[in-house]
Amino acid sequence: MIATILHRTAADCAEELPGAPPKHPSGTEREVFTARGKVFTLMTEVPRRPVVILKAEFGEARPLRDQYSHITPGYHMHKHWITLEGGDGVDKELVDELVTDSYRLVVAHLPEAGRPVDPHTYGRRTRAAR
Template identity: 45%
Template sequence: MTPERLRAFCLGFDDATEEFPFGPEPSVFKVGGKLFALSWTDREPLRVNLKCDPEDAVRLREEHPEITPGYHMNKRHWNTVEVAGLPDRMVRELIEDSYDLVVAGLPKAVRLRLDRP
């Protein structure tokens, strides 16, 4: 997955936005004003921080050396994913899971507006 494809995938979700609160990098992808992905798209290797269920986070780290505790994030809830080491499909699923976890924590009125199951 390229940085451009990662960006396009993140922005393809309902109400997803890209912001740069820390300067020109990293890209911060949000839904309902809450972070669901953070990526330094100009660095090699390409990495993205994603929210994850705590139990799944531990399992994924054990199974995949490309997945580590979230860099500068709450290590219990966030993973850093080295994109190049994983199949594109898996990276897309991890991004979607992160988005869904964040949406689940939004107020009900916002969730209903997002047209997500």
């Protein structure tokens, strides 16, 4: 996937998730998607290229970085975040999976009564099934 399409693909996926409207907290520098006010996807070109920053499961961030050369540690984020860039091996299915996984992780930490979906069942897929 070329870098210029990466943001649109991630945004298209995020916009379909329940209760996840886009926000532009810093003008046009970045677009943020939240679940009940908690960030799960951040899109920016601040590092001088289009990137998508996503939350990753505790044990998945490093294996994802090892498997995909276009996944690096989260740009200016905590160690449980990853940065995704466009490039070979990055396709719509991978972007959709990573955005959905990030969303589920954030929703899982919301109070149960405020969750827009059940994070344990919503959008579950395994990389082995791909």
